[in-house]
Amino acid sequence: MATHHTKMLIIGSGPAGYSAAIYAARAMLEPIVVQGLQPGGQLTITTDVENYPGYRDVVQGPWLMEEMQAQAEHVGTRMMWDTIVSVDLENGAPFKAIGDSGDEYIGETVVICTGAQAKWLGVPGEQELGGKGVSACATCDGFFFRGKKVAVIGGGNTAVEEALYLTNHSDDVTLIHRRDELRSEKILEERLMKNPKISVLWNKTVESFEAGEDGALGHLNLKDTQTGEASTLATDGAFVAIGHAPATELFKGKLPMDGGGYLDTEPGTPKTVIPGVFAAGDVTDHTYRQAVTAAGMGCMAALDGERYLAALEDAQEAAEAAE
Template structure:
């Protein structure tokens, strides 16, 4: 088994595959450990009563995978041939990989605004996941940037923790579904600022992190400052699937299509797990769950292939 990606999905697949004797090799990709390596406090991963650190959690997952027999490769795949088994993949240094089954766990990245101050304050008041980090802003003032379904859902979710939620959108109407807009506009804890875009995430004194947003009016160009404790960028995610275009079926947003209830892709012997196929939940624990599913699906696939080969003799 070859596994592309070393986040919770890929490493969980590796753990299950190694224990099943499938000799998994994990190609770690450009961000070993996945998105959790850029996350500080993790409080919603089961099994830890105290807050843990994202990088530490991924180090432990990798160590567990290696302990049961998975092999880690520091490489990035740049070319794939999934037209026949064994599948053939090539790393950016020219290394050729061959595998009987392939698990794609390359993940998805949150889209960011691209501001230097945004990058500097990520994890210090700036986030791209309300479900992950909203708990840390109980009773505090927060803002959500965006106008699609993701932004509206994040704003509604944050009302579970904050009494003061502001949605900031650069246009004068939302792209979100009408039912979501109706819920948003009816919620007493949410207000909307139209025709505004973030010009700067403002850092506080010392170690205070984010304290305010400088907002630019998209019509007049005027800039105003609003005080916030947390800023959530919700302008969508980008799945890492460019490499697989034309090889496996993707949906309209670029996520890998799988058979419902499984991790099976359109190519027999190729499986997808984690955020690369999940645009709804996008949590470490759900990614790990689908990683388990991918390994079990792959084990079943190989068992059936072996049976068919024996029957044909």
């Protein structure tokens, strides 16, 4: 176990965390990024990225995150492969955090960039068959289902993107949605409907995941939301894509949150109610949730953190001069 000191402790990675690190490192704050359970954030499970400024051609999400991490390290960021399990923010700076490794991190400022995590259905068989045919990440696991039947559960952007991606590996992709129309962007819906490899089951919910004789996923038990009729769908893989929830469990009772669990910040800024503690990216943004907005917020958090530290230094110098 070790203790790590920094002027700016960044909890979580992804576009917000890496951008905060780049700006903080260039300001000579010697930032530490504690990467968390999913280094790189949600973009590591996103394939084609065509709306991030600066790239004429489509780029891959994992590659983009690797480049951001490398840039942050190049300018002086320390990357820690650890996950924060507890924080002490209430007593003011310096702030303390404990990692799963047992290491202690002490920061004069903190930027929270823990992002969001995939939501699960919470039905029988889902967790038991995790890694045995049930997944929440097509980019991570789609390769294992080459030439097999797969299903995607959901009706928003995430679900449609997952279904489209899976056609790279499978000629038999079924999208299962509990309503009779999608909630995704129209351009994505058009691509989905035009793809001959994808079929859609409307007004269906997944009641449970059932294993086959080999112990892996064999079929889904479905229920019609209008008639109540039960049915089954044989499939080798099922990808749950019903959205994400902000990863804020660590900060409950320590920082104000809205009804959805997103961290509250001062409007137009990444400032939380605790001076020196900032939040950026999907952990506080339930409206836009884009890589570019997360990166912008990470930049803002680093700049505000730098100004916070400079103001403290000025105040200390003024106090010393007055003695």
